[in-house]
Amino acid sequence: TLAYMQRTPLPDAVWEIGLPNGTYTVRLVAGDPSFFGNHMVIAAEGVVIVDGTTSSTNPWLDQTQTVTVNDGRLTISNVAGADGGNKICFIEISQP
Numbered sequence: 001t002l003a004y005m006q007r008t009p010l011p012d013a014v015w016e017i018g019l020p021n022g023t024y025t026v027r028l029v030a031g032d033p034s035f036f037g038n039h040m041v042i043a044a045e046g047v048v049i050v051d052g053t054t055s056s057t058n059p060w061l062d063q064t065q066t067v068t069v070n071d072g073r074l075t076i077s078n079v080a081g082a083d084g085g086n087k088i089c090f091i092e093i094s095q096p
Contacts, residue, residue, distance in 0.1 A: 002032060005042065005078050005086035015076040015088065019069050026067055026074070027092040031060040038085030043077050045069060051081070060089065066096065 005013050026044045031054050042050040045067040052061045067074070074093065078086050 001090055003088040005088060006084045012078050016073045018072055019074050021069050023068050025064060025094050025096050027064040029060055029062045029089040030087055031089055032087045033059055039083045040086045041079040041082040042086055043079045045075060048079055
């Protein structure tokens with residue numbers, strides 16, 4: 001799976017899923033198996049979850065963060081500092 005978060009014509013796309021309000025653990029894996037060297041900065045509910053640069057030896061950025069949903073939607077969004085190559089591979093959502 002590969003979801004572009006920054007690509008023409010949607011340079012600042014968001015990914016959302018409806019969830020009941022509450023606290024969630026979010027694991028996000030970002031990267032692209034065909035292209036390396038992107039600096040990716042991605043947030044879940046405004047909390048930075050991924051901030052790093054991929055490489056040929058480390059093509060995936062795999063991070064987990066605890067966030068709180070207050071509006072019935074978990075929102076994944078771009079953060080300033082990314083170089084335009086934010087790509088989501090998969091997201092795991094669970095309640096602690």
